[in-house]
Amino acid sequence: MYQKAFIYILLLISLSACTPKNKHYVIGVSQCSEDIWRDKLNDELSISSFSNENVDIRFASADDNDQRQIEQINHFIDEGVDLLIASPNQMHTISSAIDRAYAKGIPVILFDRKTDSRNYTAFIGADNYVIGKVMGEYVGVSLKGKGNVLEITGLESSSPAVERHRGFCDALNSFPSIKLIGSLHGDWTKESGSYLMDSLLKKRKDIDCVFGQNDRMAMGARMAARKLGFDKNIIYIGVDGLPTSDGGLHNVASHELSASYIYPTRGDLVMQLAMNILKKKPFKKDNYLKSTIVTPENAHAMLMQVDEINHQRARLIELHGKVDQYFAQYNHQQIYLFLSVVIIILIISFFVYIYRTIVMKRRLADETAKAKLQFFTNVSHEFRTPLTLIADPVERLIDDKEISASQRSLLLVARKNVNVMLRLVGEILDFRKVQNGKMDVDLSIFDLAENMRQWIMGFLPSANTKRITISTEIPESLVVCADLNKMECICYNLLSNALKYTHDSGHICVSVKENNGMFTFIVSDDGIGIPKDKVLHVFDRFYQARNSNIGGTGIGLALVKAFVELLGGVVSVKSIEGQGSVFTVTLQIGNINSNEYLRQASVNNDETFVVAQETMNKNEENVELRQMTSIVTDDDKPTILVVDDNDDIRTYVTSLLEAEYDVKLASDGKAGLEKALRYVPDLIICDVMMPIMDGLEMCDCVKRETVTSHIPVILLTARTQEDQRTEGYNYGADAYITKPFSGKVLLARIKNLLNNRLLLRDIFSSNELMNDKPKDADTLFINEFRKHVQAQMSDAELNVETLSADMGLSRVQLYRKVKALTGSSPVELIRITRLKQAERLLKSKGKTIAEISYEVGFSSPSYFSKCYKEYFGILPGEVK
Structure with missing residues (x-):
């Protein structure tokens, strides 16, 4: 029985060995010349073949020699390649060779350039x-x-x-x-x-x-x-x-x-077209690649994208090499097992092979998915730093009254496009949050009709440019319970989509209707419409159903669908190609209480006022607040430490602060912590994502160190998600400002935090132990300082060096810490403590003035009387 089973297994192995494998294809690539553009194309073709292991690509370059290119193409034909990709040097020079390949039944793809021959299978290029x-x-x-x-x-x-x-x-x-x-x-x-x-x-x-x-x-x-x-x-x-x-x-x-x-190369699309032809799949004969113009305004952003893409490509090549190595090792192992083990081991090896393959595929799929998500997130975060360096200077230039009208017009265009980029970055981050299931719904009660009219007004300039009319059918008021921000995003994407695909002098209609506890939001246009076979895919991510020449991220409508479903609603589309489209969103109005709506509207107005007050340049400052601010600036400018690994951000923030503050700089968290301990600044501005030590770790260290625990920390970062903001506050941050940021908001936040420190000085400057105050780090520090002073008060030699040694700090650190918390230097606090103790002893009438002066640490009664007179306004002998 075992012999028969062994024979059956050998037969199965033999049959499996005879099973035909996937067809192997040979593709010949004839380049008219060699240059960096064609090297890039060849490289992309090679990488694209990774996903088609049964493809062998052979390259040839004619070095601008027409006769040599004809000979190379004929050589490919004689070798019997399965497909020819050719880029002619001139229109008529290689037509005869192209005709010969076509006559032999070899498909021909013309890339980049055309010939005067019509005997080609497809063309692809710009x-x-x-x-x-x-x-x-x-x-x-x-x-x-x-x-x-x-x-x-x-x-x-x-x-x-x-x-x-x-x-x-x-x-x-x-x-x-x-x-x-x-x-x-x-x-x-x-x-x-x-x-x-x-x-x-x-x-x-x-x-x-x-x-x-x-x-x-x-x-x-x-x-x-x-x-x-x-x-x-x-x-x-x-x-x-x-x-x-x-x-x-x-x-x-x-x-x-x-x-x-x-001028795009897009070797991946060339390879995809070649495989469609070889595998008898549908393809277009003429394929034109999309591209764009490059100007100094967008060149740096494009270079950043290229660097990230090159990094990902290198990672892909590395992974492909590892996979090849793993498969090669495994094949050797399989051969040894086949030659050396018995039937039962062969069966076990078979199951092990299946298991390892599944695990490897899952691991690769997980790594690929994570790499894609991480790529989009990293690019989005990286965009926020250059956008900061664009957006705020543009805003400041717009406010400059000396610029001309034409210059202001150009700046307004720049600001508009920066806002568009910010919206696109936000959409990518929102889409990732939706995919990860981390998108929250923030329900509030608001007037949808009023907000809808405001949102539509934002599209009127673009509509007027294309002479498109926007009509509305919106009730005077419609109070709903929904997520205001997500409703704005839904409205924005649907209107933007309608404007994009509506012809000049066209018409768009926006209507809102209420019916049986539901409301319907409809956007219709008379634009180019959507082909019938593509209507079902318009809500797919990264899908662009219409004219390929019209740009976009391809996630706008996908985000609309995700948000609508998150709010418990339904979105649908009806379209006729050439006549227009109608998008319909249906949602519940929700349980609305009029009193609650009025109360919430009042709260929202108050919050809006507070935010506006924080960000405005106040014309009339409170007199008392100005007096407290002067305490900070009486001696020297307040010191601010700026920690950021981006040179441009450090330079820009310095330009904002240097007029009013003494600015110290550091390029990473470790260097920033060292400077914080050295200089004990009045405030720290710190980026989150930095090498060596990130901003969260630095903030945590600053708040844990005794000498720096009182310093306010502003985290300046491109990370915008709520859980990330919460993490920053958990590490002790006093404020969290996202990029791109307004210079006015940053300056206002700095002044607000410094003024808050001034208010705390009133508490710490009383010279009394604060046993009834919350035992935070600053209170404990001041109490400890005063206990050391009181314990050694009678010692006339007591000085700052002695106290700093007792408290484990340097003289400079102790001075700046005490000065920042109380407004007085350590020497002044020692003298004040002695004088107040002397006042209590004088009122007890048990000792002479000379005895009291020595008991509280003064070197002579005459010096004691002088100091007492200066502080209390009367001589010690006049105390009753």
């Missing part, structure tokens, strides 16, 4: 006509509609050069006063741009702008002009926007180029 047109419009705006423009094109007969030139000229036709003085043909290299610019400058000097059809030729033109001393007043723009060290993104960020246009 729309070069659109690129040329966008850059032409940018030139028109930059030159304010007037000037002379030089265009340096690529190879004369290459399709990108032809199409970009056509789009560029069409755009310039809208600017009659802009003259295209020449379209010189280069060969896509920096040297050709330099040579052509040098030749032209020897003939004429009236060039206002140079448009290089790629960044290298534009930089070459700038180098030539710089050598001749003519580049200072010339605008240079290019195309490609590569993120390499000498690429367009860095050139724009360093203002070498005024603008560039990201």
